[in-house]
Amino acid sequence: MSLTPARTGDAFATDAEVLAESARAARELGLHQMGVRPTLRTYIVETWRRRQFVHSLAISKAYAENQNNYLGQLWAVLNPALNAIVYVIIFGFILKADRGLENTVAFIVVGTFIYRFFSDSVTAGAKSITGNLNLVRSLHFPRAVLPLSAVLSLLASLLPALAVMLAFIVASGYFPNSEPVPITARWLLLVPAVGVTYVFSTGIAFMTARAVANVPDLMNTIPFITRMLMYASGVLFPIGHYVSNPVLTGILDYQPVAVVLNLARQAVTDEPNIPLDPVMWAVGAGWAILALVIGFVVFWRAEARYGRE
Amino acid sequence: MSDTEFSAEEIDFEVDAEDLPDAPASQTPLGAPSVIVDDLHVSYRVFGSRGRPARGAAQPSRVQRLITKARGMDPTAGVTEVKAVRGVSFVARHGESIGIVGTNGSGKSTLLRALAGLIPPAAGTVYVSGTPSLLGVNAVLMKQLTGERNIMIGGLALGLSVKEVTERFDEIVDFAGIGDFVYLPMKAYSAGMSARLRFAISTAATPDILMIDEALATGDAAFRQKSRERIDEIRQQAGTIFLVSHSLASVKAMCNRVIWLDKGQIRMDGDVETVARAYRRFTRSGGADD
Numbered sequence: 001m002s003l004t005p006a007r008t009g010d011a012f013a014t015d016a017e018v019l020a021e022s023a024r025a026a027r028e029l030g031l032h033q034m035g036v037r038p039t040l041r042t043y044i045v046e047t048w049r050r051r052q053f054v055h056s057l058a059i060s061k062a063y064a065e066n067q068n069n070y071l072g073q074l075w076a077v078l079n080p081a082l083n084a085i086v087y088v089i090i091f092g093f094i095l096k097a098d099r100g101l102e103n104t105v106a107f108i109v110v111g112t113f114i115y116r117f118f119s120d121s122v123t124a125g126a127k128s129i130t131g132n133l134n135l136v137r138s139l140h141f142p143r144a145v146l147p148l149s150a151v152l153s154l155l156a157s158l159l160p161a162l163a164v165m166l167a168f169i170v171a172s173g174y175f176p177n178s179e180p181v182p183i184t185a186r187w188l189l190l191v192p193a194v195g196v197t198y199v200f201s202t203g204i205a206f207m208t209a210r211a212v213a214n215v216p217d218l219m220n221t222i223p224f225i226t227r228m229l230m231y232a233s234g235v236l237f238p239i240g241h242y243v244s245n246p247v248l249t250g251i252l253d254y255q256p257v258a259v260v261l262n263l264a265r266q267a268v269t270d271e272p273n274i275p276l277d278p279v280m281w282a283v284g285a286g287w288a289i290l291a292l293v294i295g296f297v298v299f300w301r302a303e304a305r306y307g308r309e
Numbered sequence: 310m311s312d313t314e315f316s317a318e319e320i321d322f323e324v325d326a327e328d329l330p331d332a333p334a335s336q337t338p339l340g341a342p343s344v345i346v347d348d349l350h351v352s353y354r355v356f357g358s359r360g361r362p363a364r365g366a367a368q369p370s371r372v373q374r375l376i377t378k379a380r381g382m383d384p385t386a387g388v389t390e391v392k393a394v395r396g397v398s399f400v401a402r403h404g405e406s407i408g409i410v411g412t413n414g415s416g417k418s419t420l421l422r423a424l425a426g427l428i429p430p431a432a433g434t435v436y437v438s439g440t441p442s443l444l445g446v447n448a449v450l451m452k453q454l455t456g457e458r459n460i461m462i463g464g465l466a467l468g469l470s471v472k473e474v475t476e477r478f479d480e481i482v483d484f485a486g487i488g489d490f491v492y493l494p495m496k497a498y499s500a501g502m503s504a505r506l507r508f509a510i511s512t513a514a515t516p517d518i519l520m521i522d523e524a525l526a527t528g529d530a531a532f533r534q535k536s537r538e539r540i541d542e543i544r545q546q547a548g549t550i551f552l553v554s555h556s557l558a559s560v561k562a563m564c565n566r567v568i569w570l571d572k573g574q575i576r577m578d579g580d581v582e583t584v585a586r587a588y589r590r591f592t593r594s595g596g597a598d599d
Contacts, residue, residue, distance in 0.1 A: 018342050018400045023434070025342065025436075031438050035429035050468075052470060053466055060451070060461075064454050135451065137427055138427075139466040140425060140427065
């Protein structure tokens with residue numbers, strides 16, 4: 001600190017002077033350090049500033065997803081519909097895993113549509129860094145944009161699919177052994193139920209994005225985790241009827257994936273076993289916020305390391 | 310490393326002599342430092358095989374292989390740490406246009422990526438002003454999307470708003486000279502077209518620091534002329550340019566300073582003529598004089 005020039009303009013006239021005290025020079029010249037993690041606050045502000053980027057990337061991706069087919073965007077709807085049909089046939093009609101349900105078809109259809117959105121989000125989040133390395137390696141922007149847009153893109157495809165889901169539910173009333181589901185104002189609750197699912201899925205996508213970016217091997221474990229969660233969350237059958245241990249039932253009922261499925265079913269199915277329950281909504285909102293906060297912080301902590309090969 | 314790869318005849322293959330003026334880039338007074346690189350070290354991880362000894366070489370016995378595997382040192386599934394940049398320091402100033410030369414694998418691209426904040430340093434620090442924009446060899450952002458969407462995504466990533474990108478859209482397409490191809494997926498583009506579009510996107514926002522990594526090599530003469538003018542413009546607006554190129558002619562035409570990297574370290578740093586002459590002598594001798 002022996003240099004005390006009269007004017008700052010003269011302070012770092014030669015390169016040697018600059019390098020001798022690079023940190024002070026950078027500070028006085030208003031340069032910022034590269035390759036270091038920004039503060040959490042800066043990171044949130046920066047990510048928020050790129051919200052149009054998140055949106056544009058999500059829409060482009062949702063569109064690009066199906067453009068190599070003859071039926072194009074129709075697949076965004078056909079895919080989850082075929083998925084639901086497969087499970088309805090196997091678990092609803094062949095295995096008759098419908099204990100205590102009045103309308104098995106509606107139960108399975110809601111389960112598969114909503115769960116599919118969640119599991120696709122986990123997978124898309126996991127691939128969001130590794131699958132966009134071109135972007136990551138050429139442009140400098142908050143990487144949180146990538147998992148955010150991956151899940152938003154799935155939400156964009158989910159919305160038309162939900163119309164098909166509701167059509168399935170109405171149609172299921174005409175099936176044998178199924179009680180018709182009345183269309184009531186309660187169906188509007190599907191909007192917050194999907195909202196909670198979306199927020200929760202985004203939080204988990206942040207976690208898987210970081211995990212797979214750091215340890216690519218983990219990508220191989222994701223299909224098993226989502227499969228396991230599917231059977232443990234009562235997507236296809238009311239799991240409570242197969243488990244008698246009260247502690248285990250409590251865990252299985254209040255774990256986040258089961259809760260978000262329960263919320264959607266509260267809204268659009270008419271099962272006496274799935275009544276409107278404010279506690280479930282509070283638990284669901286709590287899980288969603290917890291997942292988002294933890295996921296975002298976990299993702300941010302590795303910000304400087306994404307894109308290293 | 311093979312000598313033939315850098316033979317003197319090949320060095321200037323991409324530029325026709327009449328493309329570029331003999332005089333070096335125009336001299337503008339240098340401003341305050343815009344980039345400070347202080348003892349930078351960068352290493353990166355490479356996943357996958359480090360390779361087994363070729364057939365005929367001594368193979369480890371089955372037992373030895375089992376032991377290395379059990380200790381998590383399976384040579385075919387390992388991670389290798391490559392030290393690409395080893396202790397580089399320099400200062401770049403506003404209005405400066407710096408060429409970076411060196412043989413393949415000398416750390417040029419890695420250095421640029423570290424300057425752009427795309428790879429964190431293993432040690433040392435990089436300070437820059439503003440947001441750097443890196444124009445890499447792989448010019449496509451998202452090849453399954455149309456040029457139109459790539460313009461939007463690239464512009465937004467650089468921090469422009471939707472409105473600003475829309476305003477500059479025609480200008481970008483014009484500059485890239487791709488016409489109606491802009492409405493086709495970028496996978497249908499030629500290498501030159503992709504490079505032109507990416508260059509147009511990257512310079513649309515007049516970056517403080519523009520880094521170009523071999524991205525001009527695929528362009529034709531007309532495009533090189535246009536990009537040279539654009540680079541001069543950015544420099545006059547007090548931007549700083551880094552240009553990695555194998556073509557000494559490009560470097561001579563566009564830069565007013567050259568850094569010669571060799572095995573991750575600065576071998577020479579100075580005015581274009583001096584460094585270019587020394588580097589040419591080095592490559593003519595087959596790069597084997599150390």
